[in-house]
Amino acid sequence: MRHEVDVLVIGAGPGGSMSAKFAAENGADVLMIEKRQEVGSPVRCGEGIAELWLNDLGIKPDKRWIANQVDGARLFSPSGHCLTMDAARAGSETGFVVERDIFDRTLASEAVLAGSDLWVRAMAMGAKVEGDTVKEVVVDRLGERITVVPKVVIAADGFESRAASWVGLDSRLKLKDIDSCIQYRMVGIDDDARYNDFYAGSDAPGGYVWVFSKGEGVANVGIGVAASKLKAPADVKMYLDRFIAKHPEFAKGKAVDMVAGAVSTSLPMDQTVKGNFMLVGDSARMVDALTGGGVVNACMAGKIAGRLSAEYVQGSDVLGDYERAWRSELENTMVRNYVAKEKAVNVTDEQFDRIVLALQELEITTITTAEILGAVAKAVPDLVAELDLMF
Amino acid sequence: MMALECDKSKCLYCGACVGSCPVEALTLYSSWIEVDHDTCTECGICVTLCPVGAMTLGGGSE
Numbered sequence: 001m002r003h004e005v006d007v008l009v010i011g012a013g014p015g016g017s018m019s020a021k022f023a024a025e026n027g028a029d030v031l032m033i034e035k036r037q038e039v040g041s042p043v044r045c046g047e048g049i050a051e052l053w054l055n056d057l058g059i060k061p062d063k064r065w066i067a068n069q070v071d072g073a074r075l076f077s078p079s080g081h082c083l084t085m086d087a088a089r090a091g092s093e094t095g096f097v098v099e100r101d102i103f104d105r106t107l108a109s110e111a112v113l114a115g116s117d118l119w120v121r122a123m124a125m126g127a128k129v130e131g132d133t134v135k136e137v138v139v140d141r142l143g144e145r146i147t148v149v150p151k152v153v154i155a156a157d158g159f160e161s162r163a164a165s166w167v168g169l170d171s172r173l174k175l176k177d178i179d180s181c182i183q184y185r186m187v188g189i190d191d192d193a194r195y196n197d198f199y200a201g202s203d204a205p206g207g208y209v210w211v212f213s214k215g216e217g218v219a220n221v222g223i224g225v226a227a228s229k230l231k232a233p234a235d236v237k238m239y240l241d242r243f244i245a246k247h248p249e250f251a252k253g254k255a256v257d258m259v260a261g262a263v264s265t266s267l268p269m270d271q272t273v274k275g276n277f278m279l280v281g282d283s284a285r286m287v288d289a290l291t292g293g294g295v296v297n298a299c300m301a302g303k304i305a306g307r308l309s310a311e312y313v314q315g316s317d318v319l320g321d322y323e324r325a326w327r328s329e330l331e332n333t334m335v336r337n338y339v340a341k342e343k344a345v346n347v348t349d350e351q352f353d354r355i356v357l358a359l360q361e362l363e364i365t366t367i368t369t370a371e372i373l374g375a376v377a378k379a380v381p382d383l384v385a386e387l388d389l390m391f
Numbered sequence: 392m393m394a395l396e397c398d399k400s401k402c403l404y405c406g407a408c409v410g411s412c413p414v415e416a417l418t419l420y421s422s423w424i425e426v427d428h429d430t431c432t433e434c435g436i437c438v439t440l441c442p443v444g445a446m447t448l449g450g451g452s453e
Contacts, residue, residue: 035421044405121421160406160419175436178411182442227411227440234444260442262407282410 001146005031006313007306008137008150009116010124010163012039015281015298016156017107018057022306023154024115028313031148032111033122033139040104044261045295046183046222047100048196048212050367051093053296057303065102067214070095071194073367077356078201078349083364085372088194090365095196097212097220107299122146124157127166132275134166152309152319153277156302159262161283167274171285176228176345177266179207179292180236182258183222184244189253191219201352203243205229206345207292211250221250224263224292226345236260265289267338268331273322276312278305286330290337290344290369297334301326337369343387351387355380393448395431395438397424401445408437408446 009020012034020032047067054061071088073095087094112118122141127134137148155163164171191197191213199209206226213219223240230236244250264285272279280286281298288297304325311318347355358379364371377384395416397408406419416430417437437446 035419037421042403042405123420158406158410160409160417162409162415162418165415172413172415173411175411175413178440180407180411180440180442227436230439233438233441233446235439236442237444258403258443260403260405260407262405262410262440262442264410 001144002149003031003146004149005029006150007031007152007154007309008033008148009154009156010137011035011156011158011283012108012118012120013104013156013158013281013298014107014295015302016154017104017111018299018302019154019156019280019306019309020111020116020118021107021114022303023310024111026307026310028310030111030116031119031150032108032116033119033124033141035121035123037121038101039108039118039120040101043100043259045100045259046210046212046220046292047098048095048210048293049098049295050095052368054096055093057296057299059107059299061096062106065099065106066096067099068097068193070097070196070213074195074197075356075359076197076199077353078203079353081353081356081360083356083359084195085364085367087365087367090363092366095367097196097214124163127153127163129166132167132277134275134277151276151313154280154302154305154309155277155283156280156298157283159264159282161279164269164279164283167277169269169271169274169279171269171279171283173264173266173285176226177264177289178227178262179224179265180227180230180262181222181224181292182236182240182260183220184240184255185218185257186221186250186253186255187218189217189219189221190249191217199243200347201349203246204239209240209243217253226265227262263287263292263294265292265338265341268334271323272326273319276319278309278319278322280305286334288334288337288369289341297330300329304329333370336373340369340373347387351383354383393433394428395426395433396447396449397426398445398447399423401443403443403445405442408441411436411440
């Protein structure tokens with residue numbers, strides 16, 4: 001069977017759904033495919049999202065997917081010093097802890113309501129490429145082989161992407177630029193639902209532990225560890241279990257689910273558009289290397305890719321603009337945070353203690369990496385020089 | 392030869408191994424991981440990286 005479409009979007013995560021929505025809203029005939037049978041499941045995410053960015057993306061906060069709104073964030077050093085960043089008290093925008101499966105399904109529904117088709121349990125198996133043009137994509141939909149003939153392909157197929165290689169783009173990662181992650185949804189714990197908490201240092205080598213509260217003693221307790229620091233199978237889980245055992249406030253609770261995944265902590269790919277093919281989100285390595293956050297960047301890039309793909313099928317040769325457009329929105333922060341991450345992996349526990357103690361003297365009221373890195377430069381100038389930190 | 396295997400009783404199908412494979416020998420389907428044994432170099436990166444220890448190099452002697 002052959003199926004002709006203007007725009008084929010591979011993957012129905014946030015980046016794919018934003019691509020499909022904006023392509024459809026701008027008049028394109030769109031098909032989005034998702035390899036899983038349920039959009040958004042299983043969750044592979046800590047589920048913290050900044051309010052600021054949602055506003056920028058035009059995504060209206062919706063109680064169906066908001067589990068908790070926090071006032072701010074806390075950063076704990078290895079010895080237990082705590083830096084509290086209270087954005088709500090300063091009148092700044094704060095953050096949400098979301099239910100990612102519902103969030104993803106809401107965005108996919110918006111794409112469908114805008115006119116896009118969605119096939120679930122539909123996996124892109126390979127492509128026929130002539131020159132730089134993807135002519136056909138073979139899709140397995142519940143066992144049926146369908147040849148999709150698209151004018152544009154937007155690959156938002158996640159960390160495990162294989163689509164880039166179809167057109168000769170290299171999305172492979174170095175071991176030092178990967179974090180392996182695991183998280184439990186814990187119930188019956190003692191935490192402060194007003195804050196999202198971060199724990200730095202050797203509890204999570206090259207990464208961090210997060211405790212993102214959903215309220216009423218429920219929180220996502222998760223860890224990311226730099227892949228280069230792992231030595232034995234399931235080390236990541238061992239680090240998380242060890243952290244929980246060390247903290248009675250968490251050890252008293254129980255895990256009711258377990259999610260895992262990996263994120264890139266690299267620079268974004270050098271090239272993300274080729275011919276009629278664009279890469280969006282984790283597949284283009286658009287994850288923030290310092291925070292591991294990827295949803296917002298994927299949505300931003302998807303919005304641009306979707307709009308340009310619709311213009312392209314209406315006759316304007318604009319796909320090449322994608323590269324410049326998403327980079328002008330995102331790249332400066334991504335490069336700065338990549339440099340910061342490269343340094344942060346070598347910061348010792350004693351240095352983390354010093355940094356947090358020094359930051360306690362400053363008032364941090366907007367929870368952005370720019371503000372925090374700026375404060376670090378101000379608080380410990382000698383250490384910043386010693387580590388050759390350049391924010 | 393040691394062949395890479397994915398233990399289905401442990402695997403969460405998160406794709407951590409797939410995106411980390413330096414030779415793109417792994418593919419994530421809806422609920423299984425496919426290993427392309429012709430491409431796999433048995434480097435072991437996915438074995439230590441898998442969050443739950445589902446990947447093993449076994450199935451045969453050296």
